[in-house]
Amino acid sequence: MRFEHSLPSTSICHLFVTPEMVLDPAGELAKILSDPVESIREEAFQRLLSAEKEGVEKIVRRKVPEWQELYGTRGWNLLKKRRASSTFSLPKKGGISGEFRNRLIQEAYREKP
Numbered sequence: 001m002r003f004e005h006s007l008p009s010t011s012i013c014h015l016f017v018t019p020e021m022v023l024d025p026a027g028e029l030a031k032i033l034s035d036p037v038e039s040i041r042e043e044a045f046q047r048l049l050s051a052e053k054e055g056v057e058k059i060v061r062r063k064v065p066e067w068q069e070l071y072g073t074r075g076w077n078l079l080k081k082r083r084a085s086s087t088f089s090l091p092k093k094g095g096i097s098g099e100f101r102n103r104l105i106q107e108a109y110r111e112k113p
Contacts, residue, residue: 002029010036014045 006029007015021028032041 006033012036014042014049016045016048 010033012032
């Protein structure tokens, strides 16, 4: 039986592919189905997920200055040149997104100076 046909009928919410699973899919599937609530498997998944999130956050933190230089700073400088005020009302949801900043720039350039 294949994973995609067997697992949906179980209580398993998360599954990560291990080297053992790649080498012996049928054997690993049988182990999983014999104990679908195995806490060790869920704990391992949560550890891997946490490590992956931390890795992504580190990459993003390293790239933020570059992204601000490429996208953020230029847009805010355009707004400062066109508007008398450099303060803005932020939407309740979403905060400062690229879409929000672009909309402010477009509105500022539609206004007559």
